[in-house]
Every structure is written in C-alpha cells, then in structure tokens.
Amino acid sequence: DPKLFASILSGILAAVASSVKNSCIRLTVKIIGQVILVQVKESNGLNSHFMDTELQKLLPLAEKMKGSVSVTSQRKKITTITFGFPNVQSKY
Numbered sequence: 001d002p003k004l005f006a007s008i009l010s011g012i013l014a015a016v017a018s019s020v021k022n023s024c025i026r027l028t029v030k031i032i033g034q035v036i037l038v039q040v041k042e043s044n045g046l047n048s049h050f051m052d053t054e055l056q057k058l059l060p061l062a063e064k065m066k067g068s069v070s071v072t073s074q075r076k077k078i079t080t081i082t083f084g085f086p087n088v089q090s091k092y
Contacts, residue, residue, distance in 0.1 A: 001065060005085075008061050008069060012040050012081055015054035020044050031087055038083040045077040055081065 016025055023044035030037045048071060055069050062069045067085030074080075 004061055004065050008058050008065075008083055009038065011058045011061075012055070012069065012083060015051060016040055016042050016046065016081065019046055019050055034087050035084055036087045039072075040081045040083075042079045042081075043077060046071075046074075046079040048074060048079075051079070051081065 013025075013027075020042055021044070023042050025043075026041045028039045028041070030039070051071050055071065058069050062083060062085065065085045067083065069081070069083045072080050072082040
C-alpha cells in the first residue's frame with residue numbers, strides 16, 4: 001500500500017530529523033529474496049529510548065503491511081533503523 005509505505009517512511013525520517021543535529025542521514029533499500037529492507041542510517045548517535053518510543057508508534061502501520069520497523073544496529077555512533085516488509089506485486 002503506497003500510502004502506508006509513505007506514512008511509515010516519513011514517520012521514520014521525521015523522528016530521526018527531529019532528534020539529531022549536524023548529522024548525516026542515509027537512506028538505502030535492499031531486496032533480499034522476498035523481503036524489502038528500507039534502512040535509515042544516522043551518523044551522530046540517536047537517543048535509543050526516544051527512537052524506540054517513536055518507532056513503536058509506527059509498528060501498527062508496518063504490521064498492516066506484514067512488516068516491521070525497529071532499530072537494528074547501534075555501533076560507533078551509527079544508528080540503523082530498518083523497515084522491512086514482504087516484496088509482493090501491487091495490484092495497482
């Protein structure tokens with residue numbers, strides 16, 4: 001669902017942008033088998049409690065797409081947030 005996808009992605013980007021200053025934010029998309037992974041990487045070290053709270057708000061939307069959204073890595077001040085969902089053909 002393009003609207004759900006847009007809502008989730010904009011929610012992730014808004015949460016990251018509102019919690020960092022002077023940071024590099026990178027967006028990547030990977031297709032691994034039947035799964036699409038959209039990753040947002042931030043290079044200044046996010047507040048993990050804040051991000052967990054914000055991402056919990058987006059989880060019900062991701063679940064409607066049979067997907068998930070979570071902080072998947074935090075190391076050396078680089079935080080990776082991953083939104084994953086099944087790669088299915090759209091009927092549109």
